[in-house]
Amino acid sequence: MTGVTIENLRKEYGSIVATNDVSLDIADGELAVLVGPSGCGKTTTLRSIAGLETPTDGTIAFGDADVTNDPPQDRDISMVFQNLALYPHMTTFDNIAFPLQAENNASEAEIREAVESIARDLDCEDFLDQRVVELSGGQQQRVALARALVREPEVFLMDEPFSDLDELLKRKLRSEVVRLQHEREITMVHVTHDQEEAITMGDRLVVMNGGDVVQMGDPDTVFNEPAELFVAQFIGSPQINRFDCTLERTSGETTLRNGDLDFSLSDDLAASLDGAGGEEIALCVRPQHFSWAERAPENESDGNGSDGDGSNGELSVPVTVEVIEKIGTEDVVRCRGPNGSEVLAVVASGTLDEGAEGYLRAEGANAHLFDGYDEHAERLN
């Protein structure tokens, strides 16, 4: 096992730039998840680590060894491909045994033992002698994982291997992979466009967008302190609420105005706006951080019900509940806010009915402020 260091990776296909300038450092035994929307360069980065792509520029090192120009077979990696890439003419056993036979330093009995052991871990025992084309999608998925996990490679790579599975199987395999990863302390790089999967699996998230890394950090940090507006909107489900505001400073008071809605900021938040580049500030609040109130905060509202208000840095938005989506013990409520905007909140199941009117309130500490409306707008607080 070893860490992976990528410096200034750039990959162009003709005039298309797949990765612009990617640098990242994955520690030995860490599970890093590259996450981002389609075309963000995450798969290109992964394939470059595998050696399946030759970088246009930049270096890749495993530990201290520069492997930038090594072919895949010299890198000691295993990989699960998005389309699985099983050997269709072989049995499950032969598929899983293939990497060991390629290594050519284990006896037949040792290979059999290793294959059977990983097959037990991933529930592949029952169809070891069946040809993989005869298997169901979920079974093939497990064979692909087993083939990759049967060896102990330096680095383990996964390219969206769970994307075609049903929810239940997806969760099961995810936790199985994480268990094996922790147990064996494998350095693992996992690529997905599914932010939920990224948060559940990763020790560390590498959020990518437009060929660049936009944020790197543990899931909590990325969730609670998104570095850019893009990250705030991409990570988290349901999606974060965003209010595009203009900054107004009057005598000692700092207000963010979004149409008819005013947010008075606490001193802390107001201070964070000192670094803002302009008047345009995007204020975001996660649906999970809103709570329901029948009436506006008591203190010094100007009586106008359409005004959001919050001294002490509390944010309040007057809304009407339109749709309630049940997600188990909680409900996602879709509300209509002032200016016709949609506001989402997550509340305990059954607390609200459609058509209810009231206020969504959040503590100022849970507000995320970004310097502009652009997706690259940086976090201010």
Added chain:
Amino acid sequence: MSTIGENLPRAPAIKERLSNGRLIPYLLVGPTILVVFLVTIGPLLWSLWLSFTRWKPGSIAFQNPEFTGVENFVWLVTNERFIASVVNFAYYGGVGVLLQVALGTLLALALYNHVENRVLRVGLLTLFTVPMMYAPLVAGRIWQLLFLPGGGVVNGLLGTVGLTGVGWLNSRWLGLTSIMIADTWQWVGLPLLIVYGGRASLSESMYEAARVDGASRWMTFRRITFPQLRNLIVIAGLLRFMDAYKFFDKLFIMTGGGPGTATELPTYFAYLVGFQNFNIGQAAALTWVLGLGSVVTLFLFWRYMSTVQGGTN
């Protein structure tokens, strides 16, 4: 008149059958069946009958077919010239087909894997397939001239590097080999195209997986490429083998079966017996033996195919 039959339905008259449409399918298919019988099945059965007769049109003694039992077949299996021609065929068909298919496969994979430039690759593919469009006699003539002992290009080239030329077409095994080379030149494009198409249909990510798994080139070929192309290679081989079975033209133009009868193949021998000596009975017996041989070959092939059914993707 008995009353027994009275309640039985009588067979409908032809007019009635026509009008209710039951005869129409037979009328429609009838002419085709008749033609097929006249041009295929009829002559086939007639030739089977002829193989048990002595018939030499143009001679005085056997103007008409005369039944002689298995005499022709006894003549055939004791005929050294025929047996020699079968041995020649075993060499020509066996080694020649293997050579063509192996070379075609090798070229196809080399073109696919190692010629990156698309224009060059298509150009080479075309170059290898163009000879298939030559008339076999023309191709045979070209190679006969190339192989001429004196003044031929091949011996000329050998001379420039200080080697003494040989009589390429002047002995049994070398003669057959020379014909084999000419035929390979013309037909290597067929297995090449088939295998190339098969290779192009295999998933690239499977090969990426093999690289990641650390497989060497040889292991990749042996465990991944070959098993998945095996059926196509066998089909290419069968097509070439069927052609070898009826092989005639290049032999006719390049050696004429010579020197003497040394390079004769069974079909060529049959041609001589039938159309040079006009010994129709013997020729019929000979071609029936060859025909049964091809049926056995096809049977073995189908049995192989059914054992590996679904053997490709």
